Amino acid sequence: MLDVRDLAFGFGSRRVGSDVTFSLARGETLAVLGGNGAGKTTLFRTLLGLLPAQAGSVQVGGDALHSLSPIERARRLAYVPQQHVPAFGFSVEEAVLMGRAARLSTFARPGESDRRIARDALARLGVEGLAPRPVTELSGGERQLVLVARALAQEAPILILDEPTASLDFGNRARVLSEIDRLRGTGLSIVFSTHEPDHALTHADRALLLAEGKPLALDASDRALTESNVAQLYGVNVRRVMAGGARSVFVVEEGRPGERR
Amino acid sequence: MSGLSSRAWFVSGTAALGLVVLVLLALGAGRYPISASEVAAILWSHVDGTSRGGTADAVVWQIRFPRIGVALLVGAALASAGAAYQHLFRNPLVAPDTLGVSSGSALGAVLGIFLGAGFVAIEVAAFAGGLLAVGAVMAIASRLRAHEPLVTLILTGIVVASLLGAAISLVKYLADPYNQLPAITFWLLGSFAAASGGEVRSLLPAVALALIVLLTLAWRINLLALPEDEARALGVDTKRLRAIVIAAATLATAASVAVSGIIGWIGLVVPHMARLCVGPEFSRLLPATAIFGAAFMLAIDTLARSIAPIEVPPGVLTAVVGTPVFIFLLARSRRAF
Numbered sequence: 001m002l003d004v005r006d007l008a009f010g011f012g013s014r015r016v017g018s019d020v021t022f023s024l025a026r027g028e029t030l031a032v033l034g035g036n037g038a039g040k041t042t043l044f045r046t047l048l049g050l051l052p053a054q055a056g057s058v059q060v061g062g063d064a065l066h067s068l069s070p071i072e073r074a075r076r077l078a079y080v081p082q083q084h085v086p087a088f089g090f091s092v093e094e095a096v097l098m099g100r101a102a103r104l105s106t107f108a109r110p111g112e113s114d115r116r117i118a119r120d121a122l123a124r125l126g127v128e129g130l131a132p133r134p135v136t137e138l139s140g141g142e143r144q145l146v147l148v149a150r151a152l153a154q155e156a157p158i159l160i161l162d163e164p165t166a167s168l169d170f171g172n173r174a175r176v177l178s179e180i181d182r183l184r185g186t187g188l189s190i191v192f193s194t195h196e197p198d199h200a201l202t203h204a205d206r207a208l209l210l211a212e213g214k215p216l217a218l219d220a221s222d223r224a225l226t227e228s229n230v231a232q233l234y235g236v237n238v239r240r241v242m243a244g245g246a247r248s249v250f251v252v253e254e255g256r257p258g259e260r261r
Numbered sequence: 262m263s264g265l266s267s268r269a270w271f272v273s274g275t276a277a278l279g280l281v282v283l284v285l286l287a288l289g290a291g292r293y294p295i296s297a298s299e300v301a302a303i304l305w306s307h308v309d310g311t312s313r314g315g316t317a318d319a320v321v322w323q324i325r326f327p328r329i330g331v332a333l334l335v336g337a338a339l340a341s342a343g344a345a346y347q348h349l350f351r352n353p354l355v356a357p358d359t360l361g362v363s364s365g366s367a368l369g370a371v372l373g374i375f376l377g378a379g380f381v382a383i384e385v386a387a388f389a390g391g392l393l394a395v396g397a398v399m400a401i402a403s404r405l406r407a408h409e410p411l412v413t414l415i416l417t418g419i420v421v422a423s424l425l426g427a428a429i430s431l432v433k434y435l436a437d438p439y440n441q442l443p444a445i446t447f448w449l450l451g452s453f454a455a456a457s458g459g460e461v462r463s464l465l466p467a468v469a470l471a472l473i474v475l476l477t478l479a480w481r482i483n484l485l486a487l488p489e490d491e492a493r494a495l496g497v498d499t500k501r502l503r504a505i506v507i508a509a510a511t512l513a514t515a516a517s518v519a520v521s522g523i524i525g526w527i528g529l530v531v532p533h534m535a536r537l538c539v540g541p542e543f544s545r546l547l548p549a550t551a552i553f554g555a556a557f558m559l560a561i562d563t564l565a566r567s568i569a570p571i572e573v574p575p576g577v578l579t580a581v582v583g584t585p586v587f588i589f590l591l592a593r594s595r596r597a598f
Binding site for chain 2: 045073088090091099106110
């Protein structure tokens with residue numbers, strides 16, 4: 001679905017990251033981890049075609065990303081940005097309908113079939129009851145789900161989510177993550193960034209660890225997220241402990257990385 | 262959502278009906294009062310071609326009718342431009358006047374008057390001045406990368422507007438004090454007193470073109486209210502769409518300013534009232550805003566020419582209404598619109 005080769009990215013001549021290579025198959029999930037300022041958002045903007053690649057290539061469904069028109073890009077890649085308070089109180093249904101822009105001609109307005117798709121997207125996330133509410137009056141978790149619904153209404157095969165669990169409470173976080181699991185089950189290819197190694201372990205097939213823009217590791221989540229890699233990535237001492245079943249979680253320990261062993 | 266959209270139809274329909282009633286009242290009101298039945302008879306006599314002339318006929322048909330036409334067009338144009346700018350800049354506090362567009366258009370028009378240009382040339386100069394002003398405001402505000410983008414944009418608009426105001430003063434200072442200066446001064450005050458059929462005919466095409474462009478793109482303009490990255494990721498060519506919307510809104514503003522000078526506040530207050538009634542969705546908001554704007558401007562102008570023995574400039578009345586509303590908006594600007 002998505003083929004990234006030797007990608008270098010940044011703003012203008014300023015380099016933020018480089019040497020990123022991965023490919024994502026249908027129904028596969030990739031988690032991108034890295035400290036603040038590691039270049040996760042810049043990488044995503046480049047993957048979406050919002051920033052030109054500085055070097056290397058991005059191929060989407062067999063075509064070079066830069067050769068696609070904005071509409072064609074939006075039909076293949078859907079973006080879930082970090083949630084923010086919107087300027088105007090559009091209703092939730094209106095906000096989700098905006099996901100249909102790439103499927104409508106310039107002068108068209110969404111019709112009954114678009115409305116049905118928007119309602120279905122909300123229903124898939126279990127929040128169809130929100131439809132008439134103004135987006136300005138939603139909680140952070142609800143707003144995040146609305147942004148996911150908008151991306152679903154876009155009907156693109158690849159979903160790119162920028163820190164979908166940031167600034168959500170414990171319950172909403174779990175809800176959003178289980179939605180990501182379900183969407184993966186429906187055949188979508190998903191890339192998401194997160195600050196929680198645990199989320200990558202449980203909810204992603206593979207993990208890409210970015211340290212100052214360069215890949216520190218790219219492998220199956222279980223293999224990429226070793227104690228030493230995570231310690232190096234965040235500069236804290238961590239231990240990976242079994243949490244029952246096949247699941248494990250990271251626990252921060254006292255001391256600087258490397259001191260313990 | 263059909264509930265909300267049928268409510269929007271109800272609101273716009275009621276407002277349109279109210280507007281027709283208002284026009285009939287305005288035709289009768291003023292220093293020479295004419296009864297509603299007489300107004301209807303005069304209008305009908307022009308429809309079936311049996312007009313007999315006379316004072317009442319001249320007042321209704323030659324003086325008040327064009328004046329009302331100009332007021333309706335200017336009100337609809339300024340309010341619609343305000344709504345478009347507010348979506349475009351994701352900022353409910355911007356308007357043709359707070360963005361400096363009105364001042365830019367006024368400078369262009371004043372230069373046109375100063376150079377003795379014809380009306381079309383004055384309109385073109387006003388359009389160029391308006392584009393220049395909004396371009397300058399956007400360029401400066403985006404380079405400031407401010408912490409409070411909402412307020413920064415307004416402050417930049419005010420600063421640019423005051424600079425343009427200085428340039429207007431300079432042109433006035435240089436103008437011939439016996440002919441040009443009074444013309445410029447009265448025109449700048451904002452008035453429909455001199456409106457004639459010619460003004461309606463020159464205003465109508467520009468305003469109609471701008472509104473039709475905004476209306477055909479209305480649904481897509483909603484996406485400009487999202488952050489830039491989101492709109493682009495949804496497949497919108499934001500640069501092109503933004504340029505078209507700015508051109509249309511500035512054309513509407515410039516055409517109004519060229520005819521009636523700077524009339525403030527309408528572009529700020531009316532879109533907000535319309536949003537309270539029909540919500541922010543632009544294909545519902547724009548028709549409601551245009552109708553509300555036309556009605557508001559006509560009501561103000563009718564008051565302006567009937568409350569006192571001499572005419573009060575309508576810009577004075579809109580400021581009386583607009584200032585408290587702006588302060589109210591500013592006070593709740595941290596909350597939702």
